[in-house]
Amino acid sequence: MAEDGGGGRHWLFNLFRWMQIGRVTVEPMTLEITVGPPRLAINQGRSFLVTEPDGQIAWPTYNGLYASDTRLISSWQIFANGQAWDLLNSGNIAYFAAKIYLVNQGFATETNHVPAGSLGLVIGRALDGGLHEDLELVNHGQMSVRFNLEVAMRSDFADLFEVKADAIVRRGRITTEWLSRAASLRTSYVNRDFKRDVIVKVRRMASKPVYANGRISFDIKLEPGAKWHACLLYDFGNGETIYRAPRVCIDKCLESKTAKRLAGWQRSALKFNCSNGEFHRFYHQAVEDMAALRLPIEGTDELEYVPAAGLPWFISLFGRDSLIVSLQNGLIYPDFSRGALDVLGRFQATERDDYRDAEPGKIMHELRTGELAHFNLIPHTPYYGTADATPLYLIVLHNTWRCTGDPSLLERHIATAEKCLDWIDQYGDRDGDGFQEYETRSAAGYENQSWKDAGDALVYPDGTLVKGPKALCELQGYVYDAWQRMAEIFDARGDGDRAGQLRLKAKCLFDRFNQVFWDEASGFYAFALDGDKKPVLSVASNPGHCLWSGIVPPDRAARVVHRLMRTDMWSGWGIRTLSADHPAYNPHSYQRGSVWPHDNGLIALGFRRYGFFAEACRLSRDVSSAAIYFMQHRMPELFAGLPRTPTTFPVQYKGANVPQAWAAGSCFSLLQAIIGFQPDAPDGKLYIDPRLPDWIDELTLNDLRLGKDRLELHFWREGAETRWQVSDGDPSLVEARSCATGPNLRLACL
Template sequence: MDWQGAVLKLESSNDALLRLFRQATDDLAALRLPVHGASRSRLVPAAGLPWFVALFGRDSLITSLQTLLVYSDFACGTLDVLGVWQATECDEYRDAEPGKIMHELRLGELARLKLVPHTPYYGTADATPLYLITLHAAWCCTGDHELLNRHLATAKRCLEWIDRYGDRDGDGFQEYATRSSAGLENQSWKDSGDAVVYPDGTLVTGPKALCELQGYVYDAWLRMAQIYDALGDADSATALRKQAAALFTRFNEAFWDEATGFYAFALDGEKKKVLSVASNPGHCLWSGIVPPERAGRVVARLMQPDMWSGWGIRTLSATHPAYNPYSYQSGSVWPHDNGLIAQGFKRYGYAGETGQIMHDVCGAGRFFALDQLPELFGGLNRNSTNFPVQYPGANVPQAWAAGSVFSLLQALLGLQPDAPHRMLYVDPVLPPWLDDITLRDLRVGEQIFDLRFSRAGRTTEFEVVRGDPTSVARREMTVWSDLLKLGADGTGRP
């Protein structure tokens, strides 16, 4: 396959962004992993080199979401392959339950001898709702109606798992806790053993209901409602919208802390708020579970100096007793985390902060060899004399670190593909440090566009250089967010 011919291209007078983009596409080319799907071999993104050249659930799905407008085959391949490995039975050693999407598959001697549970291992609480989010996003980018029919059975089993097993105690929230003697204590994207801590620095134990997991499920239910509309199943669509609305209310009652103007990191096993300030509520903006009247307070809190390092938003507040800028997930900066947070900022209309996060991550990228973003780097305060330091065990290249460049671009330009209706909506706001961007070979369904964005004073103009100009229109991201809940005509249809 001609990789360069297939992927999105970028042109810009900003050399730093140009180099970062080109290296990111090269990194993803290096991480293409052939895996057998339902009927044939498919290309999926491996998580990273050197430790994670394997099929993953969460990592492959997030990378697929990041790259849908760059190379949609990743998403199509990942949906296919993960559907093949969807769990069909309970297996405590592998943390498997019917309908659950896997976490990690290994094929070496330890796996063959069953000395590790990765055959595959299912210890992830977020891959299952992320599968549904990816299915909907892939449909929006490709317009492939058959994609929905092909994966509908898998999607239904995902929905069943969310209701039956994801909500362990029936309280309406998603919790996780390993049942395996070799399982992960933490099963969200922050999966290191010391990642979830109380404000005093002690570890949270027992089943944990992390804030972003509730957002992922909320988003997944709304997106599946649109899929059911497209498939003519109005009853299922209505039921999911009711579930989503109930979760929205329940979440905002249980997780919000008015005194700090921020969401709890998690609820612990006793349903008490864990009020450590972490980056996770930024994912709640990405998923849309935050009311508009609270979004500004969440954005402002994430941009306070204890969270915003100048190189990106930290995983944990610098004032927290457990903070360590050189740790894995307790004060470091992860590019993919920042990419999703930036998309959350833009979803609620905070374009200035979106541009700031992109400036930070791009600025960090130029300090690494080849302009290659690592998996994570230290969360030190930026000043005129220092530079970002790569975490010693970081994967380089790493799929969702490379993909963060595309998340940031999508946020900055407000790209909203609607291939089923042969439309692409944009909401571009170029920051003062970026004068122009041209995207070439942007594929939305069967259409291919070349688009030029340029800053004119305080406004950003766009021009359709190639493709049907009537198929590209300006629409604010806040409108897209509302339509996801209601449907374009107010009846629930997309």
């Protein structure tokens, strides 16, 4: 073994340290591994662009330029005299902008041969309404060149659902019109009253373009050292509105409206500094991902703060996702949830519609605006196939009130909340047995309507699929929690009788749940009751949510925690969705053994609720350690449930959405668990129970909002103890109080 500088010994030392899985700290790595899909993506609002790393859109793939659930550009390529370009590098300069650096392959012209690498091409793109695309050429060679630069593009106007399913059906007619004098290419799609347009305008060009054979071509003449530039502006139309591309070039995009909104969001959000570099990077990327996924929803007061679920498939309004993300952001930006409460309240169902799985009082699942939704070929107008969004709405309303102290929130949304409570009683409990069940009534509906909504997610211990009405354990926990929280709201509104009724209902649910769902032999909860009311005893992550909601008695919590942390469930990168010992386990599946960051964030909060600090911090370390391996430290929607060893790294699920809102927000859940965050803004108090793990020596939270007050808190470790102080703001607002409360013990007095 070489001993010059100890290189070999350094590698072995790091390997030894990484093998100490129980007490991993930030260690230097001899090789930085980055994993993620080979793609380049930008997005803004309801529009996004996904390409190959070289900026091109190959056909056929799911890549393309999308707006409002329609693919406007399905193929995009660029050539020099018919020859392709070679990629040097590419990357995002913001979530809405990217640059691609290319060089030419060698090609022949009428006068000479252009050597490979003598021409540099930079493609810059920025989304803000429409798409601005810069093409900039430089001749680095020693001779003048003349050639045709060709941009080939096609539009299929496919609905996003059909692209995802790889089953595209052309229903309307596509027409193309080139206006030579205006240097403008308009491609339109019309199917009866459904219309989409993409208008490509060439501007600031040094040579006049022509259009033929599906290509915009430029006659390029460049002396040695000379540059050439053109802008392509892609405007999007929907038959009523034209969304215009930004007119400024890419080098000015960081001064755009979108960039200013991003900067404003970052100024408004909680400022976080931490001695652990991994967690620090994880947090700051999560804040940017939250900004990237904000949707403009007309008619709301909080236009910028309604989160889409994820890129590429979920750039739309989702009930469950928006609500969980709102909970995650309670510490980071408590006003984040106002938009979700407004919009989801506005779409609350008012009548029964079996095709859309709608029932009076139910909170929606997903809203789409593409061709299939327009003609009711899918039920997403909106679709209501979620059993958990309705109780989650009540949980978010209470949490937002506790974070902001704003009584007007309750006045504004109490009517919606009342309808949610009615739905839970009348429709959520389908058979009157006191439990929440779901089953689709729609021929196009979802078989599974919890967060584990894949068709194959729910399995019996022998691996066969659970069919029919299902009562999932976490749904009972969500309703228990929602009733408890709404009781507190009714107390604050002076309606003690209603509060008492809800607490009594919660007590009955608590008792019956623990009688029926608990399996003493395994020391664990059934994750569901099937249509025959038989417990489904497959070991899954779902009971971890029951810890978060507080429906687990304290004397059972340890058994639940320890079962979740056994090696068949705990991968080392987080808790799996399904036990590795299960016959249906597949670490690369969507929800039968993969690891979901948001799932782990909620489970970590549940661990802390019952006093299991070490396990909560273990999950925090697992997830934050995984984040550093992904491109730009962007946490994907999910990753494989493969076991962690000294020679492995997290493996991304092939179809994962990145960025994804509740995956990014998992960082915020983990931070809440670490500091023991317990806001009570209505009474002017912030209660905390900070416990810094041994891999964080200190952290600072600045611009922490409690109602109208702002605070700066500093935490540090002294040995095994965590110290803290209010560095800025009113110290009397902050008090230490244990967050290890288990279920709400006020039930005992009923």
